[in-house]
Amino acid sequence: MTQQQLTASRNPVLSVPPAAPADAAAYFAASLAFHADVSDVAAVVAAGGDARTRGFTVVDSRSTQSWDQGHIPGAVHLPTAQIPQLAPEFLDRDTPVVVYCWGPGCNGATRAALALATLGYQVKEMLGGMEYWIREGFPYETADGPARREPDALTAPVGADDCGC
Template identity: 55%
Template sequence: MSRTFAVPAADPAAAVTHFLARLGVETDVADVHADLTAEVPALVVVDSRGDAAWDQGHLPGAVHLPTALIAERAAGVVPPGARVVTYCWGPGCDGATRAALEFARLGYPVKEMRGGYEYWVREGLPVVTATGRTHRPVDDLTAPRPAAGCDC
């Protein structure tokens, strides 16, 4: 007996609906990095963490807008018509989810970046700190080694 399919898989039509819904509200670190590198217009990446976390390091090009301040300050920070991606610490934190909810309530098209700052750093991508732009080595449990490719 399969433990994986002890509960039968959804019928394909229900699965399509489910996965499209997830992809409509979530994105991943690699895709955000690709869009930032390509300078995709009208994309605003929002770091929803507090001041100390922002100062510890953040994504290049991100704007700092803690979740508790989004309703009050979003209009002054994020232009109308912008597409928003939110992030917080990592997969164990709901901060980016709460931030995305606030942006959705304000009418912005928004996605949450799965993995957050943790996976951005673990994938060896650049961050900005008080000392400038830096990055850590790739953690091969979260990203392929340079000679390998995820190809997903």
């Protein structure tokens, strides 16, 4: 038995070997085509402008109660169940969509992205959702007005504008 085989048999990380580099590159490139990072979305939203100048529309797929509790400034509110009826009214098919829900423990944004893609929209899911938007200290709007929390040191660098990744 080789050292690599011995290590893999005792190591749960390597019990399934890593993909070949070309396969890994294809997988990660595809992942970037389907997902957007909270920090990247926040940077573009903070620069201002509308969906046309930003290059994408942000869609909140949560309930009205959740929307009122807090949403990304400038987002369009399209609860997942209402996407087939409301998307044509509120979205431009030529403008990509970035959709979010509560956070990584919720697949609402995935379901909303599927609904939008089925209707012919280009769509990305924002990783981390509203939870990470708030945890990273970005401003949001509530039914009572603007809000912002201090960044959580476990999700955002303290004293820096970005994580450098």
